[in-house]
Amino acid sequence: MAHETPPQWDRETRRRLRHGEAAALGELYDRFAPLAYGIARRILDEDPAAADVTAEVFGRLWASPDSFDPARGPLRSWIATESHRLAVERLRDAGTADRPGHPPGTTPTPTTAAELAHRVRAASTAARADYIVTSMPAPLRDALELTRAQRQDYRHVARRLGITEEETRRRLRLGLQLLSTAGSYAAPEGA
Numbered sequence: 001m002a003h004e005t006p007p008q009w010d011r012e013t014r015r016r017l018r019h020g021e022a023a024a025l026g027e028l029y030d031r032f033a034p035l036a037y038g039i040a041r042r043i044l045d046e047d048p049a050a051a052d053v054t055a056e057v058f059g060r061l062w063a064s065p066d067s068f069d070p071a072r073g074p075l076r077s078w079i080a081t082e083s084h085r086l087a088v089e090r091l092r093d094a095g096t097a098d099r100p101g102h103p104p105g106t107t108p109t110p111t112t113a114a115e116l117a118h119r120v121r122a123a124s125t126a127a128r129a130d131y132i133v134t135s136m137p138a139p140l141r142d143a144l145e146l147t148r149a150q151r152q153d154y155r156h157v158a159r160r161l162g163i164t165e166e167e168t169r170r171r172l173r174l175g176l177q178l179l180s181t182a183g184s185y186a187a188p189e190g191a
Helices: 007-018 022-044 047-063 075-097 110-135 138-148 154-161 165-180
Strands: none
Touching: 007 022, 007 075, 022 047, 022 075, 022 110, 047 075, 075 110, 110 138, 110 165, 138 154, 138 165, 154 165
């Protein structure tokens, strides 16, 4: 799975997109579409909607490469942020459109707004956690995945990874500390 790219790759990709190189868009899509799709899928809980958000993110980047500014951060972060923003926007639109008497663009009732805000916060936290896990160094991610997905204790993980039990505990602790930050970046109340 692709992780952070060097800043020069990000700048060069933007330059190529500015010149209309379709191959640059293809490379970008191959590298980051799973990230965009995963974030959107986690928030929207629908494959077609997540695919639409993914297409929209890359379509926007193709149409306006300058919307990404390498000085403000990596391209991966821009794509993750844009995917999150568009998915939350769709979730909010769906939350108001699906309610009787609340056409798109109108303010939902307080109960509906509270339910929607809760859903947005939960989805934002989950999407942030997914992003953190895919972005963390492989040794931390591997230790976490073995304990969570395969339900192995730290002793089994240490043997499986060929490291000491102390190192395993350190990796698990660091990984869990990173994951604990996911909730602190969720959408604020009423957002």
